Amino acid sequence: MTSTTAAHADAAAAPSAPAVPAAGLAGLLPPQRAVPRAPGFSNPVLDAGPTVDHGDPFVLEHLGVYHLFHSGPRGVDAYVSEDLVRWEPAGTVLTGAGEDHWAQLELWAPEVVHQDGEFVMYVAATRPGVGRRSAGKACGADGGDDTLRRQGVARAPHPLGPYTWDDEPLVDEWSIDAHPFTDDDGRRWLFYNVRNDDTRHADGTLGCGNVVDEVLPDGRLAGSPVPVAYPSEPWEAGPDAEQYWNEAPFTLKRRGRYYQMYSGGFFGGDGYALGVTVADSVAGPWRKETVRPLFTSGGDVSGPGHHCVTVAPDGVTPYAVYHGYVGDGFGRKVHADRLYWAGDGPQLGRGAVRPTTPSRDAQPLPPAAVHDPAVAAxxxxxxxxxxxxxxxxxxxxxxxxxxxxxxxxxxxxxxxxxxxxxxxxxxxxxxxxxxxxxxxxxxxxSHLDDEREHVLSAGETVVHAWGGAGPVECAVAVSGRARVELGGTVVEVASAGYELVTLRAEGGADRFCVTAIGEGVRVADVVLDAR
Structure with missing residues (x-):
């Protein structure tokens, strides 16, 4: 059966969102309604017209409702959705502060976390400056003093605000793109972006890079940031190679390792892309295990980046939400693609070889939860x-x-x-x-996730009992020569490195099985879901 309240039949209804006050918002462009879509979806999932920029999207799920926030020149606008792809405008939830405040305009990269009874928005801002700087095809650099750009915090009792600024910035140096992260042990960390002499490229070229610091119980930072991603590769430079960017951190944990997906290159151009750096501890050392990006421009979508990761309405299937340009048009539009684990790291969208590219073909809606009582997991x-x-x-x-x-x-x-x-x-x-x-x-x-890596000799197997009678999907990463079975569906794989395999059995399956045909077969990231 399909279930959103299966654990308790008498679960209380989620409280409705209060209206966002309109006072004080004069002169701001209100969010525009997204184009309605039929069942299923195609990217972009949020495009409010040729003059609107939705850069740096972040999605917070709370009480079953998705809240999307994005950068703005004078305020942070929000949208809400029940399925992650059909969005409705919810107003402006934060505006720049008054004349004497450090956070007056260019409110960049808001990320919101619910903690200690309040909603905490990490967002960068600055004071007015002189002149304009090129943002390419994006909006966001419109008269602010770039030297005074700081990472700060705003707070609210509800995800749709209104948010109130802290009096002082959280980081007292050039800083943007904060990403809060809670580890398994409950310790809180903040990844964010800085630009200083340490973040220059090895040849001395100006650049920015990501660091991480622990968040103390009172919300302040410990003051001991360590490097996570600093410029090192040619693709991380702007089109004129006069500046490098490693920015927009988002960190995931898998098999006891930490994976930070970051954006490299100029945010206003087509070369913007996603890379990854990894560590065995939050505090490092971090290292880039590949010199290539893992997600790049493709088709008529260019400059994909500054993503976040959330889960579908089923509560388990991860999706990356990111911005990208469509054709030669102005403004970053919001896109969504499924995230897979592919043995040696994360992968956005399907494909046997990385880098992958943004999806433009029609996709099913992100799945709803299905519970089959015959499945133990x-x-x-x-x-x-x-x-x-x-x-x-x-x-x-x-x-x-x-x-x-x-x-x-x-x-x-x-x-x-x-x-x-x-x-x-x-x-x-x-x-x-x-x-x-x-x-x-x-x-x-009904969901099973075996994130372990198994090494098999010829004839050895990895087996997971399932037992459900309804449709079931699986995703698994396989390296070497092996046979993958789910229900009556069987495929053979022969790959020198990890290859992502996805299968579906409409009539259910008693078990999932991978059998090694050759020696040294590796199997990892087995995921089974009732559909």
């Missing part, structure tokens, strides 16, 4: 309010307020997270049952 997401709860009897401390609880069971062990941090676990079978707290919204999906 599940992923439960629930927004709850209370001090504590239990997941199938496993006690979990919440600490009050509204929290996002995620319970993932792979058929043999249960792991529970609260607001991204791992808080409890146990081995054995489990049921998706919550008790002891007010449940505001839930999503329950």
């Amino acid at each position: 599940f992923h439960l997401r629930a927004w709850v309010r209370g001090d504590a709860l239990t997941v199938d009897g496993l006690p979990v401390v919440l600490g009050g307020g509204v929290r996002l609880v995620e319970a993932r069971h792979d058929g043999s062990s249960l792991v529970v997270r609260v607001d991204g941090a791992v808080v409890s676990s146990r081995t054995g079978r489990a049921r998706p049952v919550l008790a002891g707290a007010q449940v505001l919204r839930t999503t329950l999906a």
Whole structure:
């Protein structure tokens, strides 16, 4: 059955969004309505016309509603969606501050996190300056003093604001593009972009780069930033090679490693693209394992970058939301493509070889949650309010307020997270049952994710029991010569490096199996989902 409230039939309805006050917004261009789309979608998912720029999109999901924020010359506009691809305008949620404030205009790269009972927007801004700087085909550099650009924070009680600026910037040097990250142990980190002598290219050319610093309990930074991505490759330069960019960090964790996908090149041009740098610890050392970008211009979409990663309405399938130019038109438009794990790192969209390019063909809508009781593996997401709860009897401390609880069971062990941090676990079978707290919204999906890397000799197998009778999809990364089976579907793979394989069985499957035909076969990132 399809389920968005399967864990509790009496789950409370999500509160409606309050109206955003219009006072004080005179002179701002209001957001324009996105073009309605039929079931399914094609990129771009947000294009409000030839004069509108939606650069640096970020998506926050809260209580089952997606909130999209993007850069603006005088304010941060927001859109809302229930399916991640059909967006409605929700007003301007933050404007530049008054004359004596550090944050008056060019509000760049807003990212919002819900923590400690409030919504915290990390956003860069500056004071008025003299003259204009070229932004190419993008909007965003329109009279601000670039030397005074700082990373700061604004706060609100609701995701749609209105947000109120902190009095002082968070980072007291040139800085933009903050990305908050919570690790498994609950420690909070902030990745952000700086430009100084340390971030120059090795040949001395001006450049900017990403660093990371720990966020203290009071919200300040520890003051010990370490390098994450600094300019090093030719593709990271602008068209005239007079400046380099490594910016727009977004960090994911997989198999105990940290992967930062960053944007390189000039944001106003066609050469903008996504690269990746990796580390075994948040605090580094970080290293680029490839000199090539992993996602580049293609077809009539150019300059893809400054992305974020969120999940589909099923609560488990990751999507990257990013900006890009369509044809020769002005303004960055918002696009969405599925993110896969392909053995040695993340991959945007399907394709056997990276770099991949933006999708323009019609795609199904991001999937809704499907729960098949015959499948032991599940992923439960629930927004709850209370001090504590239990997941199938496993006690979990919440600490009050509204929290996002995620319970993932792979058929043999249960792991529970609260607001991204791992808080409890146990081995054995489990049921998706919550008790002891007010449940505001839930999503329950039959889902199995084996992120391990398996090395097989000829004849050896990787097997996962499934057992569902409904449609099931799988994605797996395979290197070497092997046979992949799901239900009655069988494919053979022969690849020198990791190749992404996707299969679908309409009539369900008892199991998923990869059998090594050759020696030294590697199998990783097995993902199974009921559809």
